[in-house]
Amino acid sequence: MKEIHDQSQLNDFLHAHRIEDVFHEPLRPYLSLYSFEPGEPICAQGEPAQYLYVLVKGKIKIYNTSPEGKTLVISFKTPLEVIGDIEYIQEIDTINTVVAVSPVYMIGIHQRWLRKYGSDYSPLLQFLLKIITQKFFIKSNFMSFNLMYPVEVRLASYLLSVSFDETDALFRGQISTSHLTDAANLIGTSYRHLNRVIRKFCAEGLIERNKTFILVKDKEGLSAMANQPIGK
Known part of the structure; x- marks a missing residue:
């Protein structure tokens, strides 16, 4: 501080x-x-x-x-x-x-x-x-959002929320893979199932994943899937 x-x-x-x-x-x-x-x-x-x-x-x-x-x-x-x-x-x-x-x-x-x-x-x-x-x-x-929508929608919303910040031009579209446990906790799913959905998003060209970070490649595609930014 x-x-x-x-x-x-x-x-x-x-x-x-x-x-x-x-x-x-x-x-x-x-x-x-x-x-x-x-x-x-x-x-x-x-x-x-x-x-x-x-x-x-x-x-x-x-x-x-x-x-x-x-x-x-x-x-x-x-x-x-x-x-x-x-x-x-x-x-x-x-x-x-x-x-x-x-x-x-x-x-x-x-x-x-x-x-x-x-x-x-x-x-x-x-x-x-x-x-x-x-x-x-x-x-x-x-709470209603987590109960009513599938993991794909919840993950898309999460990725949009944590990897973009309109007030910071350098904070665009990338999150550390170390945050995936946080993601599973927040959207109410298992770490294993979360990884399955991530692989699906990669295959669809929405995101790219390597050992250290996940990069959002298709923000519009994720936005179309997500109903609202999560946890805001």
């Missing part, structure tokens, strides 16, 4: 995402802009939740680890998204681990300043309410 001391850039992000009114003047001095490199953790499951983060650029992965060490990928998120909102409201430790997938920019503020200057500020509370209810709505749709 790197703190970026550039008030102009922070203000540009607030303006671009139309959240200037969410953080009124008493809160502004306590806002900070942070950058994260791909693979860098933003917060970790079980740690004390201290900050509220607003994702303003890049893509993140959210996952949970069981006591037995099994990992379940919950979702991939792009702006505008908030991390630490439920923890702030419920006053609990961090629920999930969050890591950067692409270069990420976050606006962060410590919870103590939110409680001091924002606990009765209506625009901030309305913003958090909208974000949290949207998360439950998306989760409900996602």
Whole structure:
């Protein structure tokens, strides 16, 4: 994590995402802009939740680890998204681990300043309410999506979600094969069946696979197969 001391850039992000009114003047001095490199953790499951983060650029992965060490990928998120909102409201430790997938920019503020200057500020509370209810709505749709559609549709949607980022020109059409376990977990299938579908996609010219990465060759073909980007 790197703190970026550039008030102009922070203000540009607030303006671009139309959240200037969410953080009124008493809160502004306590806002900070942070950058994260791909693979860098933003917060970790079980740690004390201290900050509220607003994702303003890049893509993140959210996952949970069981006591037995099994990992379940919950979702991939792009702006505008908030991390630490439920923890702030419920006053609990961090629920999930969050890591950067692409270069990420976050606006962060410590919870103590939110409680001091924002606990009765209506625009901030309305913003958090909208974000949290949207998360439950998306989760409900996602569960239905996994139950109603075959693995081919779910995998196509996954590949489109994780291998493209409209905010990063260098993040186009390629994912590491090390992420295939994540893919199987997220779309609710076995690793063996996932590989069968990948071989099918390769034979159809939709993707290309080697030892280290999968490359999307036919984005339009995958888009026609997928009903929606998964885990968003």
